[in-house]
Amino acid sequence: MAVQKLTIAKALNDSLRKALETDPKVLIMGEDVGKLGGVFRITDGLQKDFGEERVIDTPLAESGIVGTAIGLALRGYRPVVEIQFDGFVFPAYDQIVTQLAKMHARSLGKIKMPVVIRIPYAGGIGAVEHHSESPETLFAHVPGLKVVSPSNASDAYWMLQQAILSDDPVIFFEPKRRYWDKGEVDVEAIPDALHGSRVAREGTDITLAAYGPMVKVCLEAAAAAAEEGKSVEVVDLRSMSPIDFDGLQASVERTRRLVVVHEAPVFLGVGSEIAARITERCFYHLEAPVLRVGGFHAPYPPARLEDEYLPGLDRVLDAVDRSLAY
C-alpha cells in the first residue's frame, strides 16, 4: 500500500532504509547509530540489515564525524551523519563552516559535497542543557549550506531522501518533539520540491510562517483563531536556506499580514530575514509590520521553564491580534 500512517521517526527510518537500498554509496555515520539505532532510534535496525560498513558507529568526536564524512564524500561516498543533539554540533561547526560549505566553491565546482547532517533539534522534551537548541540561523547564514526542517511524516520521508540526493551539503534539522507525531506518507507520491514552501492551511486574514516544530503550534493557533472568526493561513517554510520567498510573498499578498514563528531566538533569526525581505517585496501590500514570535536572547532555560520560553498558542495568538489591530 502506497499510503501509510507513520510517525516522523519511522518515516525517517524508512527514508534512510530506502536511501541505503537505492545507492550503495550512501553511508550512515554517527554516535550510537548502529546497535542502539540512535538515541531516538531513527537508525533502528539499519546496521543489522546493511552491516557495519554502511551504518557506522563512530568515536564520540563530532568534528571527526563531519571531517571524515568530508573525506568519504571526496572518495565518492554519500555520508548521512547524525549529530546526536543540537547543542553537540558545535565541535563540528568548524568543519561544517570552513570546510564542508566551501569545498564546492573553492574547487571551482570540481568537488561536490553530498553530505547530509541530521540534527535532532529544538525543545519541548524536558531535556537537560545543550539538548533543546535551535541553531538553524547559524547554518542558514553560511553560504554553501542548505538548511531544511520537515514538520510532518510525509516531509520527513521525502525531504530526507531529497537531501541525500542533493550534491550540496544539507543540514537536516529534525523536530525532536514531533518524532512521535503520526501522519500519512505516500511512498509513491511525487514529492514537493525540497526548498519550496507549502500552504499548510489556507486563510484570508493573516499569514503565519513557521517550520519544523512550530508548524503544529501555528496550525493549532489557526484553528483557535477560526473559532473567533479569524481566517489564518499557515505557511510551512520547510527550508531555511534557501527560503521560498516567492511562495511566502504570494501568501502575504493575499492576506496582507505576516507573523513569523520559530523557537530560535528572535534576534537576528530566520524571522528577522523574513521580515526584512517581505517588507521589501510586499511594502505596498502590508497592512501591518511583519511581527516575530520566538525565543528570547537568553540561553535555553532549564526544562521547567521551557513552556514559558517556547512560543505556544497564546503567544502566537497574541501576535495575530497585534497584527490585526493595525
Added chain:
Amino acid sequence: MTVESTAARKPRRSSGTKRAAGAAGARKTAAATAQPHDAEPQLVQLLTPEGERVEVADNPDIAEFAPFVADITTDDLRDLYRDMVLTRRFDGEATALQRQGELGLWASLLGQEAAQIGSGRALRDDDYVFPTYREHGVAWCRGVDPTNLLGMFRGVNHGGWDPKINNFHLYTIVIGSQTLHATGYAMGVAKDGADSAVIAYFGDGASSQGDVAEAFTFSAVYNSPVVFFCQNNQWAISEPTERQMRVPLYQRAQGFGFPGVRVDGNDVLACLAVTRWALERARRGEGPTLVEAFTYRMGAHTTSDDPTKYRRDEETAAWEAKDPILRLKAHLLATDGADEAFFEQLEVESETLGKRVREVVRAMPDPDTMAIFENVYADGHALVDEERAQFAAYLASFEGGE
C-alpha cells in the same frame, strides 16, 4: 666519522602494540623524554649533513628502513636533487614576487625540501595527498604545475587545480582540518578494497589541534590506510615547539595505537625510506602511521611575519649546516654521482622555471566579477540566483552612462 655521530644513531619508534606502560610508567616516560628545545633529537638518518651514507652496520636501528631505498640509483639521487633545487627555486621566486607586490602572501618551504620531496616521491600515482598550505614540493612531485599554486596567494582563486587529476587535494588553511579529510578518504579507500594509501601533511602547530587527535582516533579505530606526515619545522609562526608539546611528537602515536617514527626531515633519502615504509604498512592493511619529519623552516612562516622577532640567529645558522640540498650535493660530488655539467644544466633549468613563474604570475588575470556567484552550490540556490541577477543589473546600470 660524522659530526652528528651521537645524534643520528638511534631512531626512535613507538608502537602501541608492542609496549604497554602502566599509568606510573607512562608518567615517568613523559617526564624523562620531554626534551629541551635545543637537545639533539634521535632520528632516522641515512645521509649525514656532510653527505655521507649511514650504513646499517653503523646503526642497526635503521635496518628496518634502509631496504626501502635499496633500489635508489645514482640517477634517482640526481632526480631527487633536481626536485629539491627546482622546488627551492620556485619557492624563492614566489617569495620575491610577494615582495614585488605580485602576491598577497607566500608561505615559503625553504629548508623543508627534503621532507617534501622525499615523502612526495614515495607516493604512487593512485595515492591521495591532503596538503596544508606549504606543500609546494609535494605538489611538484604530484605533477601540479607550480604556477597553479600561486593563484590563491595572488588572490584570484582558492585553489587553482583539479584535485582529482593529480590526487592532490586543495591547500587547507585551517590547520589540521585536512587530517580528518584524509582519514575519511582513507576509510573510503579501505571500503573500496583498493590498495592505495593516503597521506596527510600537517605541521607541529597543527598537532595541537583537536582535529589531528580526532584523525588519529578515527584512523586507529577503523585501521585506515593513512600516513600522517608531520613536518616539525620547530616553529608555528612565533610559537616554538615547546608551546605545542611536552613529549616528542612521534611518541604521541603510541597512545593511539599505531607506530610513530621520527626521521631526519633534512635527509631526502631517509624521508623517502620512512614514507615508503609507512605507505607499505598502509597498503598491507596495517593501518595508520605517524611520521615526524624533524626539520626547520628557514624562512618566515609566511611573508607576513618577521622571524628575527622570535628566534635566534644561532639557531638558524645551526640548521643551515643541515641544509637538505647541500647535503645531497656533497654526496653526489663525493661519489662522482654528478659532474659539473649536471649542476650547470640544472642551473639553466632553474632559471627557466623562475622566468616562467614570473611571467605566468604577472599575466594571471583577475577573475570575472560574476565568479563571486559561481559554484556556491552544486544544485543552485534561490538567494544566490536573486543576488546574482540584482548585482548584474546594478553593474549593467553603469554601462552607457557618463
